[in-house]
Amino acid sequence: MAKILMKGNEAIAEAAVKAGAQGYFCYPITPQSEVAEYMSRRMPELGRVFLQGESEVAVGNMLFGAASTGLRVFTTSSSPGISLMQEAISYMAGAQLPAVIVNIMRGGPGLGGILPAQSDYFQAVKGGGHGDYRLLVLAPSTVQEAVDLMMLSFHLADKYRNPVMMIGDGMIGQMMEAVEFPDEYKEDPLPPKDWDLTGAKGRSPRVVKSLFLDPVKLEDNSWLLHEKYERMKREEVRYELYKVSAKNKILIIAYGTMARICQTAIDELEQEGISVGLFRPISLFPFPEKEIKKEASKKNIQTVLTVEMSTAQMMEDVERAVLGAKPMAFFGHTGGIVPTP
Amino acid sequence: MEQYEVMLAGFGGQGIMTAGQLIAYAGIKEDKQVAWIPSYGPEMRGGTAYCTVVLSDTRIGSPIVTNPRCICVFNRPSFDKFGPKVKPGGLFIVNSSLINVTSDRTDFIQLLVPANEMALKAGNGKAANIVILGAFIGASGVLKYETVRETLIEKLGKKKEYLDLNLQVLEEGYNLALETIGQKDRV
Structure with a gap:
């Protein structure tokens, strides 16, 4: 397919359509409302579900309910909206349900602002909701990568029976770039679904739940989830290196839009004779720990600089x-201020 | 061309975003990497609107640009705010229909375009953004005139009567810039 110019939000929406999303639940919030706008037209066209809930709390639980039927479902929101969904996200993780959640982050805490930020890192990566669970978290840095990772998110959600969160800052949602969609959506084979609620006629009933009052059963469930997260750590680490070489004095760690800004800064520093490399985590959970350790431990690296919008x-x-x-160093802005190279 | 950044700024409703998108579409047609970034924020009706387009032959790093090579200003507040930000040696395109002052800076090329008057004369004042687009193409040479013309036909072709007007003012803006600046001094 030829390259087309698309806004990040619209490209994310179309990527979900291409990946076979059958249900989309939403509540509008800047800076991701264009996803909802796009889907309100696109989903009915295809005979699929578009549903605007009365709040993000409702949307989270709609997603939970729809996911339990085995359909590919997703939602998109921005920081305060994602906070309201945390209960349902925790329930979905506990009940082992696949779903995709996109957070186009804005500045916080509280209602904060509406400009780009990366201040929901902890919420995405460390839980957000209650209980012993993790989300698989991916962070694109271009509109094309948002498309690719969105499609991958649905696959990984099904592969692990776990919610997957894609986080981008407001810039990823609002920016227009050239994108290319595959002519035909392809993915690796997935395990057959033997848990989805499709009506028990002719088979024994199934239960989807996160409530285990027997502590032994609850612990079993928690260790089962833990096993999955350990498997993600082995199989789903993703990252990219930029101008990493034996000449580097500094290694920058940055993700999303911030990583691109660092790339330009690295190019400018190169002109001045200062050699800097970039390690860009693409998966934030699992975090590329070993890989960062390996790059940071190299003899030529004097400082590890983390750059974030948080x-x-x-x-x-x-x-x-x-x-x-x-030695470690940090540079960052927050609250919606996007640093310049 | 390594990278070219152009910012367009004015009131909401002046067609700033559209003009920027047309540059981005034309950039893709010429196989360039493009990024279009709008100003989005707590804006109100009649408030300022601006967008930045980055065009490059190679992968675009930062979509945020501190000092764009070219800035086109459509109204006085944008003139005041963005005039100082043009990269030295760059291009400053001023809609002289609505801005009755000029910049004191001497380290860039300043091009005065009476965009609203030219558009009105052609039949519709709303086409001022296309006049400026034409002037930008003429003064920068960063995209081929023909590519931009084709882009307009593709994207604005649904309403024939407006398309003809848009194509006319595109050409007028382009010619004005070429006559003022001259082919060899394009920035």
Whole structure:
């Protein structure tokens, strides 16, 4: 298919359509409302479900309900809206339901602002809701990558029977770039669904639940989930290197839009004779710990610099990866201020 | 061409976003990498609107640009706000129909385009954005005139009467810029 110019939000919506999303639930919020606008036209056209709930709390539970029927479903929102969905997200993780949640982040805390931020890192990566669970978290840095990761998110959600969250800052949602969709959507084979609620006629009933009053059964469930997260750590680590070489004095760790801004800064520093490399995590959970440790431990690296649009949230994971092997530094803005190269 | 950044700024409703998108569409037609970034924020009716388009032959890093190579201003508040931000050696296109001052800076090329008057004369003042688009193509040479013309036919072709007018003012803006700046001094 030829390249077309699309806004990040619209491209994410179309990627979900291409990946076979059968239900989309939403409540409008800047800066991701164009997803809802696009889907309100596109889904009925295809005879699929578009439903605007009365609040994000409702939307989260609609997603939970629809996911239990085994359909491919997703929602999109922005920071305060994602907070309202946390209960349902925790329930879905506990009940092992696949769903895709997109957070086009804006500045917080509270109602915050509407401009781009990366301040929901902890919420996405460390839980957000209650209980021993993790989301698989992916972070695109271009509109094309948002398309690719959106399609992948549905696959990974089904593969692990776990909610997958894609987080982009407001810039990813609002920016227009050239994108290319595959002519035909392809994915690796998935395990057959033997848990979905499709009506028990002619088979024994199934139960989808996150309530286990027997502590032994609850612990079993928690260790089962833990096994999945360990498997994700082995199989789903994704990252990209930019101008990483033995000449580097500094290694930058940055993701999303921030990583692109760092790329330009790295190009400018190269002109001035300063060699800097970039490690861009694409999967935030699982976090590329070993890989960062490996790059940071190289003899030529003097400092590991984390750059984020937040007050050093991801840096905690970077510190955990580097484990004191190298001096650390941080640069960032928050509240909707996007740093320039 | 390594990378070219152009910012368009004016009131909401002046066609700023559309003009920027047309540049981005034309960029794709010429196989360039493009990024179009709108200003989005708590804006009100009659407030300012601006967008930035980055065109490049290679992968675009930062979509945020501190000092664009070219800035086109459609109204006085944008003139005041963005005039100082044009990259030295760059291009400053001023809609002189609505802006009755000129910049004191001497380190860039300033091009005065009476966009509203030209559009009105052609039949519709709303086409001022296309006049400026034509002037930008003429003064920068960053995209081929023909590519932009084709883009207009594709994207604005549904209403024939407006298309003809748009194509006419595109050409007039383009010619004005070429006559003022001259082919060899394009920025």
